[in-house]
Every structure is written in C-alpha cells, then in structure tokens.
Amino acid sequence: MERLDLTFTWIGIATLAIFVVGYYFIANEEKYHIDKSVPALFIGIFTFLLISVYYYINDLDIKMVHDEAEAVILEIAEIVFFLFVAMTYIESLIHMGVFDRLKHNLITKGYTYRKLFWVTGFLAFFISPIVDNLTTALILSTVLITIDKSNKEFLVPSAINIVVAANAGGAWSPFGDITTLMAWTAGKGNFIDFIFLFPSSILGYLITAFLLSRFVPNEKPNVNKDEKEPKMKEGAWMIIALGIITIICAVLSHQVLDFPAMWGMMFGLVLLKIYSFRLTKIFGEGHFNVFASMAKIENNTLLFFFGILAAVGALYFVGWLTLASVVYEPQYLGSTYANIGVGFLSAIVDNVPVMSAILKANPDMDLSNWMLVCLTAGIGGSLISFGSAAGVGVMGKLKGIYTFSSHMKYAWTILIGYFVSIGIWYVQFEILGFN
Known part of the structure; x- marks a missing residue:
C-alpha cells in the first residue's frame, strides 16, 4: 500500500513542531543542562507513537507504521552496533595506555608551537578515518x-585545525564520520568510492591549515621533559592489531558478503573478548577487562543517535522529507548546488540528522553527487564551532578558550578550504570523470 502524504494534516504539523522544539533543546544542551539524548529520544519515540494513534483513530492500516518502525530500527541497529564496537576498542586502547604514550611522545620532542600545530593536525586527519572524528x-x-x-x-588556531582535520579526514572514510558510515551502510557507495574523496579532503584541509598556521607563534613552549614516560600495558599492540583486523572484517562483511558492516565489527568484538580472557588468565583481573571498556562508552551518544534517526524516520513517514527533497530537482537547485548547500546547513543543524534526512528522501543522484554530499556534510560542519561532534567535543575540552566567537574569527579560512574541496571534487568527478 502506498504511504500517505500527511504533511499538512494535524499529525504532520505536530510531528514537525515536536522535532523543531526538541532540536532547540538539543542545540542548547549547555544552556539548559539537559543531555542531548533526552530530547532526541523523546522526539524520536513520541512522534512515532503519535503517528500510531493517528492511524488508529482514523481506522487506517496501522501495519504501515509498524513496518516503517521496523525499518528504522534496522537502520539504527546497523549504526549503533558499529559505533558500540568502535567505542569499545577506543576505550580499550585508552585503558592500555596507547594514547598516553602518544601524548607524551608529542610533547617531549621539543617542537615549536607551529610544528605542534602541524603535527596534531596531520594526526587528526589520518587517525579520524580509522577511529572517528569525535574521538x-x-x-x-x-x-x-x-x-x-x-x-x-x-590553542585557538590549533583547536580549529584539529576540528577541521578530523572532519576532513573522516569524510574520505566510510567509518571516519557518522555521515559517511550512514551513506556506506545505505549502499550509496562502495568502500573504495569514499577513498576517492581523499584529494578533495586533504587539499581543502591543507589550505585551511596553511592559513591558520600564519597565526600560530613560531616559538617553543615550556614543557617538563622530566615527566615520567608512560608505558603501554602488555597486550596493547595486540589490541591495536585486533582493531585493524576488525575494520577489515567490517569492510569484507559489507562489500564481499553483503552483510551489514556491523556484523564484521561484532566479530571483531568477539576476538577482543577472547583476547581479554587470555590477558586475564596471564596477568589477572585488573589488567584488562573488555566489559570495563564497554562500561566507559558514552551511552548518551548512542542514545542520541537512536533518537535523532527515529525522529528523522518519523518526518519521512509523514511526508516532510519528500517535500523538502524537491530542491534536488533540476528545475530548482539540482543535485550539485543542493549538496553544496548541505554543507552550510550541516554547520547549523548538525550533519547527522541532515544526512539521515537526505538518505530517507533518497533523491535521484549519481555516485559523484552522493560522494559530494558525504564530503560537504562532513567538512561543512567545521564552518561553525558546534556544527560537528568534533567541534562540540573540543569546545568542552577547551572551555572559555575555544568558543563560538573565537572560532568565527577564523571561519573565513575554513570557508576557503571548503570551496577548494568542492573545486577538487568538481575537477576529479565532473571534468575528468575519475572515480
């Protein structure tokens, strides 16, 4: 049975209104001290329940709502379980002292502020495709x-540099950003297709980084070189290796076996649990426990994604996303200009619901434009400090230093890099036809 268009009925208007109010509280998390997962879960779950009530009182086929809810749950499960395993590995590496060792190595090299700016930026760019931009x-x-x-x-230029690098680095990897992960699991591109975004991502980033570096002092910081060198725990290198194997399993699972990518990730979690058992036998309970790593996962982040993806599913079901997708029609903006606009929208709204909405609306686009929207949704969030998870995370770490206003002072450097990335994409995909 064809899905009903309910956009301008009371349920359609109520669904949109609840989403807007809920998103206001999500965007103002720090102002109201309400964890973002709470309004996200409310709008996601309540709107679907409200739609069910509408179908029930109007004697419509409620099985349509049931089928849509099941489809949304499946989409959410693929994303959430993927992230769950990735976060478990990250927490495991933190516990094993891997990142403490990295930090110590960086700050004791005797680098100038400017060299540290470049080193941390490049690390962010090349770690985020594997780890994810927020972490x-x-x-x-x-x-x-x-x-x-x-x-x-x-601190300010370097913080912006890390945010831009993490978002740009995440844009050319299927699991470097939530948006690319969503597009990959939705089948909008193969693993290798995202790798072709590397030139756009790195050249746009390098332009922004070069401009930002001009504002960084070229002198050495005062660092205590006598600080005790942290040691990685026994088994740390093996966990790093298992993490790489897990990523390979996720790729093979999705690309070769046509399974959800999270299936390969869950297999990697099994390997980690087996190795955890071995480490416990050798070194005792306190050395490493995979369930202790799981306990440290930011569950509010996972619940936020559950809620926001369910809310976008409700907007799609009542018809709002189909209505909004007309901007992709040739008589309006068309795919390319609409996708460029997505970058600016994702900076204001957050790229996750924006990408979710686009995937739900499923406009008729070729591969090059699906790659463009992954690029713009990913790096566009850098334009404003709270436009991406990476930016929000850094604002929390550098409170009072990296702020909205301090970010906007240098936003022009990011805008230039943004258009350079789009220009490289245009030459590569549209002129040369190389993808």
Whole structure:
C-alpha cells in the first residue's frame, strides 16, 4: 500500500513542531543542562507513537507504521552496533595506555608551537578515518592543553585545525564520520568510492591549515621533559592489531558478503573478548577487562543517535522529507548546488540528522553527487564551532578558550578550504570523470 502524504494534516504539523522544539533543546544542551539524548529520544519515540494513534483513530492500516518502525530500527541497529564496537576498542586502547604514550611522545620532542600545530593536525586527519572524528578530536585537544593551558594564540588556531582535520579526514572514510558510515551502510557507495574523496579532503584541509598556521607563534613552549614516560600495558599492540583486523572484517562483511558492516565489527568484538580472557588468565583481573571498556562508552551518544534517526524516520513517514527533497530537482537547485548547500546547513543543524534526512528522501543522484554530499556534510560542519561532534567535543575540552566567537574569527579560512574541496571534487568527478 502506498504511504500517505500527511504533511499538512494535524499529525504532520505536530510531528514537525515536536522535532523543531526538541532540536532547540538539543542545540542548547549547555544552556539548559539537559543531555542531548533526552530530547532526541523523546522526539524520536513520541512522534512515532503519535503517528500510531493517528492511524488508529482514523481506522487506517496501522501495519504501515509498524513496518516503517521496523525499518528504522534496522537502520539504527546497523549504526549503533558499529559505533558500540568502535567505542569499545577506543576505550580499550585508552585503558592500555596507547594514547598516553602518544601524548607524551608529542610533547617531549621539543617542537615549536607551529610544528605542534602541524603535527596534531596531520594526526587528526589520518587517525579520524580509522577511529572517528569525535574521538580523534577529543584525544588531540587533550594533547593541546597538556602542552599549554593558556596561550590562546596557539590553542585557538590549533583547536580549529584539529576540528577541521578530523572532519576532513573522516569524510574520505566510510567509518571516519557518522555521515559517511550512514551513506556506506545505505549502499550509496562502495568502500573504495569514499577513498576517492581523499584529494578533495586533504587539499581543502591543507589550505585551511596553511592559513591558520600564519597565526600560530613560531616559538617553543615550556614543557617538563622530566615527566615520567608512560608505558603501554602488555597486550596493547595486540589490541591495536585486533582493531585493524576488525575494520577489515567490517569492510569484507559489507562489500564481499553483503552483510551489514556491523556484523564484521561484532566479530571483531568477539576476538577482543577472547583476547581479554587470555590477558586475564596471564596477568589477572585488573589488567584488562573488555566489559570495563564497554562500561566507559558514552551511552548518551548512542542514545542520541537512536533518537535523532527515529525522529528523522518519523518526518519521512509523514511526508516532510519528500517535500523538502524537491530542491534536488533540476528545475530548482539540482543535485550539485543542493549538496553544496548541505554543507552550510550541516554547520547549523548538525550533519547527522541532515544526512539521515537526505538518505530517507533518497533523491535521484549519481555516485559523484552522493560522494559530494558525504564530503560537504562532513567538512561543512567545521564552518561553525558546534556544527560537528568534533567541534562540540573540543569546545568542552577547551572551555572559555575555544568558543563560538573565537572560532568565527577564523571561519573565513575554513570557508576557503571548503570551496577548494568542492573545486577538487568538481575537477576529479565532473571534468575528468575519475572515480
């Protein structure tokens, strides 16, 4: 049975209104001290229940709502379980001292502020495709405040550099950003297709980084080189290796076996649990326990994704996303200009619901434009400090230093890099036809 268009009925208007009010509280999490997962879960779950009531009282086929809810749950499960395993590995590496060792190695090299700016930026760009942009930004922003807690001339440009690098690095990997992960699991591109975004991502980032670096002092920070060198725990290198194997399993699972990528990730979790059992036998209970790593996962982040993806599913079901997708029609903006606009929208709204809405609306686009929207949704969030998870995370780490206003002072450098990335995409995909 064809899905009903309910956009301008009371249920359609109520669904949109609840989403807007809920998203207001999500965007103002720090102002109201309400964890973002709470309004996200409310709008996601309540709107579907409200739609069910509408179908029930109007004697409509409620099985349509049931089928849509099941489809949404399946989509959410693929994302949430993927992230769950990735977060477990990250927490395991933190416990084993991997990132403490990295941080120590960086701050004891005797680098100048400017060299540290470049090193942390490149690390963010190349770690985020494997780890994810939020975790990468949190780790490296911790390194920044370890180097210097008060020098804003160093901290502000370097914080922006890490956010831009983490988002740009995440854009060319299927699991470097939630948006690319969503597009990959939705079948909008193969694993290798995302790799072709590398030139756009890195060249746009390098332009922004070069411009930002001009504002960073070229002198050495005062660092305590006598600080005791942290040691990685026994088994750390094996967990790193298992993490790489897990990523390979996720790729093979999705690309070769046509399974959800999370299936390969869950197999990687099994391997980690087996190795955890071995480490416990050798070194005792306190050395490493995979369930202790699971306990440290930011569950509010997972619940936020559950809620926001369910809310976008409700907007799609009542017809709002189909209505909004007309901008992709050739007589309006068309795919390319609409996708460029997505970057600016994702900076204001957050790229996750924006990408979810686009995937739900499923406009008729070729591969090059699906790659463009992954690029713009990913790196567009850098334009404003709270436009991406990485930016929000760094704002929390550098409170009072990296702020909305301090970010906007240098936003022009990010805008230039954004258009350079789009220009590289255009040459690569549209002129040369190389993808």
